[in-house]
Structure formats: structure tokens, C-alpha cells
Amino acid sequence: MKRKLLFGIICLLLTAAMGFAAGQQEGATGDESVTLKVWSWVYSQGEGPVLKAVLQDYRDQNPNVTIEEIDTPWAQAHDKFIVMNQSKDVPQIxxxxxxxxxxxxxxxALTDLTPYVESVPGMRDKYYDAVKGEMDGKVWVLPYSGGNAALVYNKKVFAEKGLTPPATLQEFVEVGKILSDPAANKYATQLCIAESNSTGAHVCNYGPVLYSFGGKYLEGKKAAFNSPEGVEALEWMIALEKDLxxxxxxSITVDARAMRESLAxxxxxxxxxxxxxxxxxxxYPEVEIGIAPMPKGASMGTVINIANWGIPAKAKNKDAAWDLLKFIESDENMLRLFEEANVMPCMPKYGELPQFQEKYSGFLITLAESDNFMQTGSVPHESDLYKILVRAYQKAYLGQASAKDALDAAAVEYNKLLDRFYSN
Amino acid sequence: MNLGREAKGYIWVAPMTIVLLLTTLVPVVYILGLGFFENYLPTGRVIWAGLANYRETLSDPLFYKVLGNTAVYVIFSVLLHLAIGLFLAVFLDKRNRFAVLSSGLRVVFIIPWLLSWSVASSIWLLILNPSGVLNSILIGLGLLEDKVAWFGSPDFAMVWIILITAWKAFPFYMMLIYAALTTIPEELYESASIDGANLVQKFYYVSFQSILPTMLTLGVLDIIWSIRQYDIFALTTGGGPLDSTRTLSLHVYSTAFENLRFGLASSQGIMIMLISSLISVFYIRLYSRAEG
Structure with missing residues (x-):
């Protein structure tokens, strides 16, 4: 019996020792084998194949590096990161x-990348100013894919009907009336205001329309979306579906993906x-997609939103992580992303090339001409703001409150969060 | 070293006991403690708040709405799971005339349960979205004129979620009730026949009474699982429209990971645990009575 007891204790000690050894391996540096976890939602999106190919190239060039690709659904990505950050088990990128x-x-939650970025000549300035992941003079993240909102349309249908993309919100309604055939279940546009993807609702629809009407989410440290312009924008969006x-x-059950599917x-x-x-x-190569500038209202409004890469503050092996991040963000690999994954360039060096100018003219014109835009990541509790506003939209949409009352109530709710944020 | 038999026994179970304590008791104690603190993530500070989190939760009208939504979801989901599970288990029972179809149908019926919640939700979103399959069929048959947003009505969104949950979960209950039915000795049915019992009486006095403990156990588990249900709500409606499908789990999650108020979320979590425990105690007493 004593032998069995001794055997059990030895097994326990061995297991503990193996666990300790495994824990050490992840933090290894130099020529030793290194494991880098790269966590993102873009694997399962259009950028995925290019990203995977780039990571494979890095593996081929660095046989001592193991890269774990960790895919996460977009809808849960934000909250999952908060959970990871509470633990010490964070990815390297x-x-x-x-x-x-x-x-x-x-x-x-993030590592200040400024010293790393400044160690590479020209890297800090190679992106458009509007997409740089900087706050308080420090670089926190590097842009990857995204850009800004505008009008995406079916070129073939417009050509068949002899239409040109609307330049103003007024023209949007007029063109919309020509394109719509509710009896055949065809509609000029599809809005996406689902609560399950409230970020998509805002960066694609609500935000660009609000800013085109001359409104804003935030003014100073207070909610501003309940301004007369904000009320007008909300009423206009609901009228597109309910009245016109x-x-x-x-629209309150449609998410961004379903909206794109409706166009495709x-x-x-x-x-x-x-x-x-x-x-x-x-x-859907058979669908000829055209990009037109955002139709103007009181302003030419848009939302600038980018998927970025960062290094978590709690990540081990930051130097190795930076080496891989630098590789992903190299000019060569970014050009590959823009060309192969149909991603709008976030670097002027490539955005100015004729093939991209032609392909993304609507986005690029909007970016250049917008006089009222929102850069995501610039307001506190942004995820909450989006959810609060989606619920306000629902209230007005379902006729349970006027647009003004719904937005005023939302402003009270959001201001409470802002007060807590700014008072701490 | 000459340890007694009892002492050796304690030594052998000690590692697993320690693991269980670390993985269950420690988080509960941690959450219980955190509920008394203001822990707002952006500040990084943890400040003693006494009962303030509990008071805030109990004075929030949304909490009661969420509680009501959860009760509706739990009651109807559990009833549907058990009813469909029981009906199909009896249908597939070897004593039934349809027994020949049993093995084939069991395989077919179990498919929804094998799917993950994300896959099941995607399937139903494709079916129920305004441009989805259901609207296309109904419009094609002339039963609908315009597209309907099935998740867009505060009155019906929860109904759809309960139906989807029933579709996804019934195979589990069906299989366990079916397994319980197969353990009933044939002699009981023969005795009942000799006593002149008809089909309904045989079902109630023999089948149902024999599987009642299984049904009660499944009921307890299903109540606890349903209170904790998060995935289907997050993946389909996100709690909307107008909070009509916002349940306790979603509410706690939102407080923690969207509002970043972990102390408040902990107090809400403790309340869920208390509610689950009370229901479980009630059910266990019911179970003991049924057994005794």
C-alpha cells in the first residue's frame, strides 16, 4: 500500500513538473521554439485566406516559430477579448x-507600440491619418482592413434602368422609388439595425446617415445624437421602410451580413x-458592385472604421509578436491584402494607384470630401452607445415612442455611462 | 508510516477534492465577494460598496422585466422539452406498433441536438429573416402578402426562441425518457392487462409512474440550463426587440462585458444562483415526495 501511495505522489509531482515545463515553453525567446497566438475574427471573413497565407510565409521563414491561428466570431469578439484580458491567457497578437x-x-489592455513602430523608418506615417490607431500621441494598434462608409450599389441594375447613383439624400429617395417594387419583394435598399450586431448597424447605416444629416454621437462629454439633426436622421431612416x-x-432584425446578402x-x-x-x-463575382460617394444631406457624413492589430499588454514574448506583426503589416503583405482580398487600401501609397482609385472611388471621395465624420474608437463605451441607440431605433420603429422621445431617453442613459467614465 | 484504512482513503480522494473545490467553490466565493465591491473596469479600482450593487439591481425596472422574460422562457421551454421528449419517446418505444421505425427515427431526431448553438441559430436566422425561407414559402403559397420580420415583434420574438430551443433540445430529453421506458419490466404491463387496464391507464399507471423520477430529474436540470441559457439569445435577437428577449444571463453578461461593471454583474449573478437554488430545492423536495 505504501508503494502505491508513493507511486501516486510521484505521479502528481511529475504532472505538476510537466505543467510547469509547458508554461515555460511559451515564454521562450531567442532561437528556442516560440509559440505565437494570433487571435482575430477576420479568418472567417474575406481577408482570411490572405492572412493565413501570410502567416504560413512567416512560418516558412521562421521554422522555430509556431503560429496558432485563433478564429473568433465577430459578434462575440469584443466581449471575448475582455474575458481574456481578465485572465493572463492572452494571445501575442x-x-x-x-x-x-x-x-x-x-x-x-494594449501595449504601447510607439517604440516598436518608431524603430521602423516611415512606418508610423505610412497610413492615412484618419485610420491611424493612435490616442494621446501614442500608437496602440496598426490598421489592417476597413475604411469608411459610402454607397454600395448594383452597377448592372443601375445601368439597365439608366440611373446614376444618388448624390444627395433627397435623390436617394427619388432613385429608391424607381428601384423599388414591393409587390415583387424588391426594395431599393436594405437597412441593418439588428441588436445582435449593433456595431454593424452603426458603422454601416446609422452613423453615416446621422453624420450626413449633420448630427453627431457626442459633443464634448455629452450625448448629442438627440439633436434636431439626430431626430431628423432617425425619422428619415424609419420612413424609408415604413412610409416610403x-x-x-x-430592418431591426437584419444584420450587416444579411444586408450584404440582400444586395448580392x-x-x-x-x-x-x-x-x-x-x-x-x-x-459573388456575378454581381457587379459599384461604389459611390455617400449621398449628401446637410453634410457629407461617414464613419471610419478599421480592423487593426495590437499586442495585448499581458502578452508574453512581445518582441517576437512585434516581429510577426511587422511582417503582417509590411508593404508587400499589405499590397497582397488589398489586391487579393478586395480590401480598400489604408495606405496612401497604394490608395493612389489607379486600379484602387477606380475600384474604391466612392469610398475614397467620401473620405476626402467628408466634412462631418466619426472615427470609431473615439468615444467611451462605444459598444454600449451602439446598443442604446439600437434600442431607441426599435422604440421609434415599433411606434412605442416618437423619435425625439426615444433619443432623449437614450441620451439620458448614455450620459450616465459617460458621467461614470469621466468622473473616474 | 502506518496509516489507517480511512486515512488512506482521504489521501486518495484529496487531489480530486482539492481540484473540485478550486474549480467550483473558489469562483463562487470570489463572485460572492465581488458583489460587495464597485469594480468598474476602466478605473482598475475595486472599492467597497456594501449592498449598493444589490440595491441598484433590485431598484432597476429592467431587472424585473428580465426576470419575467426568463420565467416565461424557462417555464415554456421546460414544458415543451419534456412534453415533446415524452411524446416521441413513447412513439419510439419498442412496445409501440411504430417500433420498427424506432432506430431510424432516433437517428433523424437526434440531429438538431448534435448541432452547436451557433449553427442552429444560423439555420434559423436564414429561415426567419425577412428575405428568408419561411417568408418565401408563405408568400409563394399566397399565405402572406408582405415579408414579415419574425424576430421583429416584441410579442413573438420570445415565442420563436422557445420554439427553436425546443427543436434543438428535444432529442436529449427524448433519448433519456426513451431509455427510462426501456427499463420498465414487461411483467408490469402484463399484470395491468390482466387487471383490465386500457391503453391510457397502462400509460399513466405503469409507464408514466415508472419514468416520473427521470422526468423530475430532467426537469431540474432543464430549469437550471434554461436559466443559464445565453447563446440562442445572443446569436439571434441580442435581447431585442425592446428587451423582449433579454434574459438574466444576457443581462449579467451585458453588465459585465459591455458596461464593464463586474461588481454589479456579480451581484446579479449571485441572484441568479439563489433563484436556481431555490427552484432546485423545491424540485428536489417534489422529487423526494414522488420517490417516497
């Missing part, structure tokens, strides 16, 4: 959507969408 930036920096019948039904499937013909949506259309 993480996807960071631009609208999480204020929050992630405020909770100390030019937007497909059920011929149920809608012109949608407010961001350049981050264009890789989706790669799967």
Missing part, C-alpha cells in the same frame, strides 16, 4: 476593431455600407 480603442486603452416602402422590411441576392440595389464589407462580394 490580437485583432482590435477601431471602435474598441478608447475602451481597451482605458483598461490598460423603399427599404426592405424588418438581388433583393436590394443600393446600401449604405463600409469598405470593410467589400471582401464579402468576392464570393
Amino acid at each position: 490580437t485583432g482590435v476593431n477601431r471602435n474598441w480603442l478608447t475602451e481597451f486603452v482605458s483598461i490598460g 416602402n423603399i427599404a426592405g422590411p424588418g 441576392g438581388g433583393s436590394s440595389f443600393m446600401n449604405f455600407d463600409g469598405s470593410w464589407g467589400t471582401p464579402f462580394y468576392n464570393k
Whole structure:
């Protein structure tokens, strides 16, 4: 019996020792084998194949490096990162959507990349100013894919009907009436305001429309979306579906993906969408997608939103992580992303090339001419803001409150969060 | 070293006991403690708050709405799971005339249970979205004129979620009730026949009474699982429209990971645990009575 007891204790000690050894291996540096976890939602999106190929190239060039590709669904990515950050089990490189930036920096979740970026000549300045992942003079993340919102439309249908993309919100309604045929379940546009993807609702639809009407989410440290311009924008969006019948039904249950599917499937013909949506259309080469500038209201409004890469503050092996990140963000690999994955360039060096100018003219013109835009990641509690506003939209949409009352109530709710954020 | 038999026994179970304590008791104690602190993530500070989190939760009208939504979801989901599970288990029972179809149908019926929640949710989103399969069929048959947003009505969104959950979960209950039915000795049915019992009486007095403990156990488990259900709500409606499908799990999750208030979320989590425990105690007493 004593021998069995001794055997059991030895087994326990061996198991503990193996666990300790495994823990040590991940933190290894130099020529020793290194494991780098790269966590993102883009693997399962249009950028995925290029990213995987780039990571494979890095593996081939660095046989001592093991890269674990960790895919996460977009809808849960933000919350999963918060959970990971609470533990010490964080990846070496993480996807960071631009609208999480204020929050992630405020909770100390990201590594300041400034010294790394400044060690590479020209790297800090190679991106468009509007997409740089900087706050308080420090570089926190590096942009990867995305851009800004504009009008995505079906070129073939427009050509068949002899239409040109609407330049103003007024023209949007007029063109919409021509394109819509509710009896055949065809609608000029499809809005996506589903609560299950409230970020998509804002960066694709609500934000660009709000800013085109001259409104804003935030003014100083207070909510500003309940301004007269904000009320007008909300009423206009709801009217597109409820009164004018030019937007497909059920916008409060439609997410960004379903909105894109409606355009690809011929149920809608012109949608407010961001350049981050264009890789989706790669799967439908038969649909000729055109990009027009965002139709103007009181302003030419848009939302700039980018998927970025960062290094978590709690990550081990930051130097090795930076080496891989530098490789992903190298000019050569970024050009590959823009060319092969149908991603709008986030670097002027490539954005100015004729093939991209032609392909993304609508986005690029909007970016250049916009006089009222929102850069995601610039307001606190942005995920909450989006959810609060989606619920306000639902209230007005379902007739349970006027647009003004719904937005005023939302402003009270959001201001409470802002007060807590700024008072701490 | 001459340890007694009892002492050796304690030594052998000690490692697993320690693991179980670390993985169950420690998180519960941690959450219980955190509920008394204000832990707002952006500040990084943890400040003593006493009962403030509990008071805030109990004075929030949304909490009661969420509680009501959860009750509706739990009651109807559990009833549907058990009812469909029981009906199909009896249908597939070897004593039934349809027994010949049993093995084939069991394989077919179990498919929804094998799917992950994300896959099941995607399937139903494709079916129920305004441009989805259901609208196309109904419009094609002339039963609908316009597309309907099935998840877009606060009155019906929860109904759809309960139906989807029933579709996804019934095979589990069907299989366990079916297994319980197969253990009933044939002699009981023969005795009942001799006593002149008809089909309904045989079902109630022999089948149902024999599987009642299994049904009660499944009921307890299903209540606890349903209270904790998160995936289907997050993946389909996100709690909307107008919070009509916002349940306790979603509410706690949102407080923690969207509002970043971990102390408040902990107090809400403790309340869920208390509610689950009370229901479980009630059910266990019911179970003991049924057994005794």
C-alpha cells in the first residue's frame, strides 16, 4: 500500500513538473521554439485566406516559430477579448476593431507600440491619418482592413434602368422609388439595425446617415445624437421602410451580413455600407458592385472604421509578436491584402494607384470630401452607445415612442455611462 | 508510516477534492465577494460598496422585466422539452406498433441536438429573416402578402426562441425518457392487462409512474440550463426587440462585458444562483415526495 501511495505522489509531482515545463515553453525567446497566438475574427471573413497565407510565409521563414491561428466570431469578439484580458491567457497578437480603442486603452489592455513602430523608418506615417490607431500621441494598434462608409450599389441594375447613383439624400429617395417594387419583394435598399450586431448597424447605416444629416454621437462629454439633426436622421431612416416602402422590411432584425446578402441576392440595389464589407462580394463575382460617394444631406457624413492589430499588454514574448506583426503589416503583405482580398487600401501609397482609385472611388471621395465624420474608437463605451441607440431605433420603429422621445431617453442613459467614465 | 484504512482513503480522494473545490467553490466565493465591491473596469479600482450593487439591481425596472422574460422562457421551454421528449419517446418505444421505425427515427431526431448553438441559430436566422425561407414559402403559397420580420415583434420574438430551443433540445430529453421506458419490466404491463387496464391507464399507471423520477430529474436540470441559457439569445435577437428577449444571463453578461461593471454583474449573478437554488430545492423536495 505504501508503494502505491508513493507511486501516486510521484505521479502528481511529475504532472505538476510537466505543467510547469509547458508554461515555460511559451515564454521562450531567442532561437528556442516560440509559440505565437494570433487571435482575430477576420479568418472567417474575406481577408482570411490572405492572412493565413501570410502567416504560413512567416512560418516558412521562421521554422522555430509556431503560429496558432485563433478564429473568433465577430459578434462575440469584443466581449471575448475582455474575458481574456481578465485572465493572463492572452494571445501575442490580437485583432482590435477601431471602435474598441478608447475602451481597451482605458483598461490598460494594449501595449504601447510607439517604440516598436518608431524603430521602423516611415512606418508610423505610412497610413492615412484618419485610420491611424493612435490616442494621446501614442500608437496602440496598426490598421489592417476597413475604411469608411459610402454607397454600395448594383452597377448592372443601375445601368439597365439608366440611373446614376444618388448624390444627395433627397435623390436617394427619388432613385429608391424607381428601384423599388414591393409587390415583387424588391426594395431599393436594405437597412441593418439588428441588436445582435449593433456595431454593424452603426458603422454601416446609422452613423453615416446621422453624420450626413449633420448630427453627431457626442459633443464634448455629452450625448448629442438627440439633436434636431439626430431626430431628423432617425425619422428619415424609419420612413424609408415604413412610409416610403423603399427599404426592405424588418430592418431591426437584419444584420450587416444579411444586408450584404440582400444586395448580392438581388433583393436590394443600393446600401449604405463600409469598405470593410467589400471582401464579402468576392464570393459573388456575378454581381457587379459599384461604389459611390455617400449621398449628401446637410453634410457629407461617414464613419471610419478599421480592423487593426495590437499586442495585448499581458502578452508574453512581445518582441517576437512585434516581429510577426511587422511582417503582417509590411508593404508587400499589405499590397497582397488589398489586391487579393478586395480590401480598400489604408495606405496612401497604394490608395493612389489607379486600379484602387477606380475600384474604391466612392469610398475614397467620401473620405476626402467628408466634412462631418466619426472615427470609431473615439468615444467611451462605444459598444454600449451602439446598443442604446439600437434600442431607441426599435422604440421609434415599433411606434412605442416618437423619435425625439426615444433619443432623449437614450441620451439620458448614455450620459450616465459617460458621467461614470469621466468622473473616474 | 502506518496509516489507517480511512486515512488512506482521504489521501486518495484529496487531489480530486482539492481540484473540485478550486474549480467550483473558489469562483463562487470570489463572485460572492465581488458583489460587495464597485469594480468598474476602466478605473482598475475595486472599492467597497456594501449592498449598493444589490440595491441598484433590485431598484432597476429592467431587472424585473428580465426576470419575467426568463420565467416565461424557462417555464415554456421546460414544458415543451419534456412534453415533446415524452411524446416521441413513447412513439419510439419498442412496445409501440411504430417500433420498427424506432432506430431510424432516433437517428433523424437526434440531429438538431448534435448541432452547436451557433449553427442552429444560423439555420434559423436564414429561415426567419425577412428575405428568408419561411417568408418565401408563405408568400409563394399566397399565405402572406408582405415579408414579415419574425424576430421583429416584441410579442413573438420570445415565442420563436422557445420554439427553436425546443427543436434543438428535444432529442436529449427524448433519448433519456426513451431509455427510462426501456427499463420498465414487461411483467408490469402484463399484470395491468390482466387487471383490465386500457391503453391510457397502462400509460399513466405503469409507464408514466415508472419514468416520473427521470422526468423530475430532467426537469431540474432543464430549469437550471434554461436559466443559464445565453447563446440562442445572443446569436439571434441580442435581447431585442425592446428587451423582449433579454434574459438574466444576457443581462449579467451585458453588465459585465459591455458596461464593464463586474461588481454589479456579480451581484446579479449571485441572484441568479439563489433563484436556481431555490427552484432546485423545491424540485428536489417534489422529487423526494414522488420517490417516497
